[in-house]
Amino acid sequence: MLKIADKTFRSRLFGGTGKFASAQVMKDALDASGSEMITVALRRVDLTNPDDDIMANLDRDKYWFLPNTSGARDAQEAIRLANLARAVGNINWLKLEVTPDPRTLLPDPIETLKATELLVKDGFIVLPYMNADPILSLRLQDVGAAAVMPLGSPIGTNQGVLTRFQVEIIIDQARVPVVVDAGLGAPSHAAAAMEMGADAVLVNTAIAVAGDPIRMARAFAQAVEAGRTAYESGLGAQDKQAAASSPEIGLDFLR
């Protein structure tokens, strides 16, 4: 079971609520994904409105809500949104997103670190979205991040884990769960991240804009499970050369 802070999760696939054709499609796809952790953009929902199209369609007993600060340009704005979520929605978990470049939506490492430190001190459970920088990952853990969320590739690009080299180091060094977030465009990408040892993945665009989002959600769930099982089973090491199944190594010289 995956454990983040004091919560455990059976599913290692986290979902999102953006980009869906309708609230109904979103609900059905999230159901099919088996996800238990759902991230919701604070800019997109009205937490004060019980009839809000997204919130009204998601069962808060079934899903653990992870509000995100999508749109925040600096630490200050992210903190303001976090406080809003806590005051109005009574939620102290946060997917911290600080993305000052509206084009690439890549996370600002300096502001993210600053906000994480302040929010953790203020009692938030912070899961920062970050570029796949191993040292930044360590710094974020040092200031109390409950998990780290390195990106596979820029958000919405569907390009898979292009940051493989760094993500491997992050996983190797991590003291908290590593959730590969952003850029996973196909179930095989998610499986690859899980095989590498990621604790979970977050997938939104690839499900929301698929031809059939509900079946795609199921496919991602299967891929995440397969990837995790493979990781736990111990994958064979890759080699550039063929290796015989019954190796004959000349050791006759040993006395």
Add this chain to the structure above:
Amino acid sequence: MVIIPDFQQLNERIASCSKDDVNQALQAEHPGIQGLAALLSPVASDMLPELARRSAEITARRFGRTIQLYAPVYLSSYCSNKCAYCGFSAENKIERRVLTMAEAEREMDILQERGFNHVLLVSGEAPSKLGVDYLEELARRTRDRFASITIEVQPLSTEEYTRLFQAGITGVAIYQETYERRVYDQVHLSGKKCDYDFRLESPARVAQAGMREVGIGALLGLADWRCEGLALGLHLAWLRKSFWRTGLTVSFPRLRPAEGDFQPLAVASEKDLGQLLFALRIYDHDVGLVLSTREEERFRNGMVGLGPTRYSAGSCTAPGGYTHPDFEGEQFSVGDHRSMAEVCASIQAKGHDPVRKDWDSAFQKGF
């Protein structure tokens, strides 16, 4: 400052493009300005389905199956500019009106009751009737009730934009009308708007002031639309390089009948508008593309999912027109008269989510 080449140069660049150039632009991840020229070319006009498909694919990936909704609030029809194409032009004999603060709030309340969270405040250029103080006060009074408040008013100074940003205004739309200097001079007959360069530099001042978003645009019907498209592409690229923190949108107002007897100087059909919109989307994956109620229902329904990301709905272009539907003195007559609910229903029917809230006033609460 951004440099826009002469339209003759732009036109030569566009006219020299071949079918191979168009195909290359359709296949490239980022076609660049040369690719944009190809996509705007007459050769590409025969390949609209291919352009539409590529544009739709990029839009779905970047923005999902969503269309954001907003409505304009016309605050004042006073204007000291004489612009040949505009219903508010100073010499037009229309009943002028500027809303009091209470009337403006009433208009905004009505929009809120109709389900709008994003509003665009619009005014003619007459700073003695409606200046920065007015906008600042209105923003402060209403900011908590709306996800975002943007403005489309006369060009202001950087300091003035900063004041408005701090009062809760999130973005500014400022259209060049035409990037062709010769035509610009021809249609702007008198008033401050005659200064082409001051207007062209306005988006930079908006960005410098810290605004989240700046909207640019060309009024289709003044000069060659293909060249306007290329000029828009150059302007977008320059803004991206210079102000990487600022979100960008493009609007495509197409001239429609207005008070006065101005007839468009250059034709831009619905097909042309479609090509322009697809071309810009393929060129710039992240730019917001706005389609207003100037266009008709049939066209707007057809375009859902193909490139635009933002629609206005239920618009009235006369100050006070939501409170008093009988008011006359519109800036232009709208082409799509449907209500917010009707527009939402047809967006849903096309498999898209009409998004009514995609921002939050909490972002700017620090000031």
